[in-house]
Amino acid sequence: MSKTVDASPKYAPCLICESTNAPDAILCKQCSAPMALVHEAHAQEREPRMVSILGDSNVGKTVYLGFLLDMLSQRANDFEAVPRGAYSVDLQQIVISHMAYRMFPPKTPMETDEWNWTYYQVCKRGSSPKWVDLVMPDVAGEAIAAEVASPSTFRIIQNLLQKSSGLLLLVDAALAANGSAQPDFFALKMMSYIDTMFACKRGKRISMPVAIVLTKADYCPECFDSPRRFAEANLNRLWNVCESRFSKVEFFASSVVGSLAYATAGDNDVVTPVPLHTALRGVLEPFEWMVAQL
Amino acid sequence: MDGGAAVTASAGARVMHAEQAVFTSIRSPMGEGYRIVAASRGISPDEKRELVQSAPSHGSLCDSSPRATGLASFALNSGRRCIFLSRNGGTEHTGRGGCRVLTWVLVMEPEVFRRFRCDPFEVEGVVLRETEGKLPGTSPARMEPIALPAENDRRAAHADQLGTPPKRDLNQVTHVLSAMLAQRRTLVVGAPSPRAVLRLVLSATPAARRQRLSVSYGLKFSPGRRYEFILADASPSEIERVVRDHEIDVIRWESLSTPARSPFRTWLRFVRQRWEAGRIGEVDQLSAELTEDCSPMLLERIANLCEDLERVPAADSSLLSELTRRHLKARPTADVQRRLLSEFHAAAEARRAALEQAEEAAPAEGEEAT
Numbered sequence: 104m105s106k107t108v109d110a111s112p113k114y115a116p117c118l119i120c121e122s123t124n125a126p127d128a129i130l131c132k133q134c135s136a137p138m139a140l141v142h143e144a145h146a147q148e149r150e151p152r153m154v155s156i157l158g159d160s161n162v163g164k165t166v167y168l169g170f171l172l173d174m175l176s177q178r179a180n181d182f183e184a185v186p187r188g189a190y191s192v193d194l195q196q197i198v199i200s201h202m203a204y205r206m207f208p209p210k211t212p213m214e215t216d217e218w219n220w221t222y223y224q225v226c227k228r229g230s231s232p233k234w235v236d237l238v239m240p241d242v243a244g245e246a247i248a249a250e251v252a253s254p255s256t257f258r259i260i261q262n263l264l265q266k267s268s269g270l271l272l273l274v275d276a277a278l279a280a281n282g283s284a285q286p287d288f289f290a291l292k293m294m295s296y297i298d299t300m301f302a303c304k305r306g307k308r309i310s311m312p313v314a315i316v317l318t319k320a321d322y323c324p325e326c327f328d329s330p331r332r333f334a335e336a337n338l339n340r341l342w343n344v345c346e347s348r349f350s351k352v353e354f355f356a357s358s359v360v361g362s363l364a365y366a367t368a369g370d371n372d373v374v375t376p377v378p379l380h381t382a383l384r385g386v387l388e389p390f391e392w393m394v395a396q397l
Numbered sequence: 398m399d400g401g402a403a404v405t406a407s408a409g410a411r412v413m414h415a416e417q418a419v420f421t422s423i424r425s426p427m428g429e430g431y432r433i434v435a436a437s438r439g440i441s442p443d444e445k446r447e448l449v450q451s452a453p454s455h456g457s458l459c460d461s462s463p464r465a466t467g468l469a470s471f472a473l474n475s476g477r478r479c480i481f482l483s484r485n486g487g488t489e490h491t492g493r494g495g496c497r498v499l500t501w502v503l504v505m506e507p508e509v510f511r512r513f514r515c516d517p518f519e520v521e522g523v524v525l526r527e528t529e530g531k532l533p534g535t536s537p538a539r540m541e542p543i544a545l546p547a548e549n550d551r552r553a554a555h556a557d558q559l560g561t562p563p564k565r566d567l568n569q570v571t572h573v574l575s576a577m578l579a580q581r582r583t584l585v586v587g588a589p590s591p592r593a594v595l596r597l598v599l600s601a602t603p604a605a606r607r608q609r610l611s612v613s614y615g616l617k618f619s620p621g622r623r624y625e626f627i628l629a630d631a632s633p634s635e636i637e638r639v640v641r642d643h644e645i646d647v648i649r650w651e652s653l654s655t656p657a658r659s660p661f662r663t664w665l666r667f668v669r670q671r672w673e674a675g676r677i678g679e680v681d682q683l684s685a686e687l688t689e690d691c692s693p694m695l696l697e698r699i700a701n702l703c704e705d706l707e708r709v710p711a712a713d714s715s716l717l718s719e720l721t722r723r724h725l726k727a728r729p730t731a732d733v734q735r736r737l738l739s740e741f742h743a744a745a746e747a748r749r750a751a752l753e754q755a756e757e758a759a760p761a762e763g764e765e766a767t
Contacts, residue, residue: 129641210494211455248432257450373492
C-alpha cells in the first residue's frame with residue numbers, strides 16, 4: 104500500500120476528506136485535519152498509513168496515545184520514531200506534563216479543530232528495518248459515540264476509518280470487570296459500525312487488523328494473565344463479533360497508572376482521581392503487533 | 398419532524414411552544430461524556446444530529462469562569478430555529494479539569510421565532526422568566542415542550558434589559574452593526590462585553606435580517622459552528638488560523654479604525670444618534686417592525702422619515718413646506734414606512750393648522766396692542 108502521493112501542495116487536497124484547500128491553509132476547512140499532514144506526506148513521497156485509536160469517552164485514549172508516542176520517541180524496545188512537525192509532539196507533551204503534575208490531561212473536546220494529530224515515521228530496528236509513516240489522531244470519545252449512533256454526524260470519523268490501515272480499539276477493562284455492560288456494548292457498536300462500513304460479503308471476514316486494548320487493567324490484574332480469556336468472559340458480545348466478522352484481531356491488556364488517589368474539594372462533591380505515579384504496562388505491545396500487520 | 402409539526406404558533410395564539418433538550422456531559426448507565434442527555438419528543442433525529450455537530454463541548458466557552466455564559470441562534474436544515482443557551486455548570490465529573498458546559502437547546506418553528514421579533518435574547522428572557530431564572534439540571538428525568546407566554550407581557554421586560562452603550566464604545570458598536578447589515582461572515586474579537594454588544598447590534602438590525610441570521614457570543618470559534626456573526630475571544634494564532642482557513646472578516650475591537658463607507662450610512666448615523674440620546678428602545682421597536690427585506694435605500698428613507706417626523710412640531714412654515722414636499726411623492730414599500738408616513742402627514746397637518754392659527758392670532762394681538 105506504499106504508493107506515491109501525487110497531491111500537489113498547490114491544490115492541497117486534505118489527506119482525510121480530500122476537500123480542496125487554499126495552499127496556505129492550516130486546517131482543512133471541511134474536516135479540520137491539519138494540512139501539514141498533506142505537506143509532510145508530499146515531502147515523503149509515499150502515502151502514510153493511518154492507525155485510528157478509538158474508544159468510548161474517558162476510556163483513556165489520550166493518555167494511551169501520549170505514552171505510546173513518548174515511548175516510541177524514547178526508542179523503547181528497539182523502535183525509532185521521528186515526529187514530522189512540532190504539532191505531532193503536542194499530545195505527548197500535554198500528557199507527560201500533566202501526569203508529571205499528578206493530573207490526568209484535559210478532556211478532548213468534540214470540536215474537530217481541537218483534536219491533536221500526530222504524524223510519526225516509525226521503524227523497528229532489525230536486520231531489515233522498514234520505515235512506516237503513521238498518522239494517529241486523538242479523537243474525542245463523544246464524537247466517536249455520536250458517529251456510531253448516527254452515522255455522518257462526524258463525517259471525519261467515517262473518512263478516517265475508511266483510510267485506516269489498522270485500528271486500536273480501547274475498552275475500559277476496569278468497568279467491564281466491575282460488571283458494567285457499557286464497555287461491551289460500546290465496543291460491539293463500534294465493531295458493527297466498521298463491519299457495515301466495509302460491507303464484506305457474507306461469510307467473508309474483514310481483514311483490517313484490529314488490536315483490542317483493555318485499558319486500566321491495573322484494576323483487574325487477571326486481565327494481564329490472559330487478555331483473550333478476560334474478553335471472552337467479560338466482553339462476550341465484543342468477543343463474538345470479532346470472532347465472526349474480523350480475521351485479524353488480537354487482545355492486549357494495558358495500564359498506565361501505578362497508583363491512584365482520590366481527592367474532593369471542599370465546595371463540591373466531585374471526586375478527582377489523582378495519578379500518584381505511572382507504571383507503564385502493555386502500552387507498546389498492541390502497537391508492535393499493529394506495525395507487524397501493516 | 399414528526400412531533401415537531403404539532404408545536405406551532407397560530408397567528409393569534411396567546412401561548413406558544415418550543416421543543417427543548419439538554420446537551421452536556423454526564424455519566425449514566427447509557428454512556429459517558431457530552432451528548433443530548435434529555436430532549437422533548439418533537440426534535441427529529443436529523444435535528445439532533447445537527448445539534449450534536451455544533452453544540453459546545455468541553456472548554457468551548459470563551460470564559461472558563463464558573464459564571465460564563467454563551468448563546469447561539471441559527472436555523473436548522475429543517476427550517477426551524479435553534480437557540481443554544483450555554484453556561485458552565487460545575488466541575489466536570491471525570492475530574493480532568495475545567496467546567497462542565499451545559500447547553501439548554503430550544504427548537505421552535507419560524508413563526509414562533511417571528512413572534513419573538515426574531516430576537517434570541519427575547520426568547521431567552523421569556524424562557525428564563527418561565528423557569529424563574531433556572532436552566533434545566535444536568536439530567537432532567539423527562540422533557541416536554543416549553544410553553545412561552547403571550548406577547549404583551551414580554552415587551553416591557555425586553556425594553557428594560559437593553560442597556561445604553563458607553564460613549565467610548567459607540568464607534569465600535571456602530572462598526573459592528575455596519576458589518577452585520579453588510580451580510581458578510583464576521584468574527585468580532587476582543588469586545589469588552591460581547592453579550593451586551595450583540596444584544597445592542599441585534600436590536601438595531603431589521604427583523605427581516607434577524608430572521609435569517611445565525612449569531613453567537615461566548616462560544617469559541619469552531620468550524621462546526623458555521624454562524625454568520627460570531628463574537629468570541631481568540632488568541633492571535635487562532636485568529637490567524639481562522640482567517641487563513643475560512644472566508645470570514647475579523648473585527649478586532651481594540652484596533653477598529655474609522656468605519657468604511659457603508660451603503661447603510663444613513664441608518665447607521667440615525668441609530669448612533671438615537672443611542673447617544675439613550676433612545677435604545679425606539680430603535681429596537683423600529684427594527685422589530687422591519688419585517689420586509691430591507692435595502693440600504695429603504696433604511697435610509699425610514700431614517701430620514703423618523704428624523705423629519707421629529708422636526709415637524711418645531712418647524713416654521715417654510716421648513717414645514719420643505720419637509721412636506723420631500724415626502725409628498727413617497728411610495729411606501731414597507732408597513733413601517735406606511736405608518737411613519739401617515740404619522741408624518743398627520744403631524745404636518747396639525748403643525749400647519751397650529752401655524753395658521755398662530756398667524757391669525759398674531760395680527761389680532763397687534764391690533765389690541767395698538
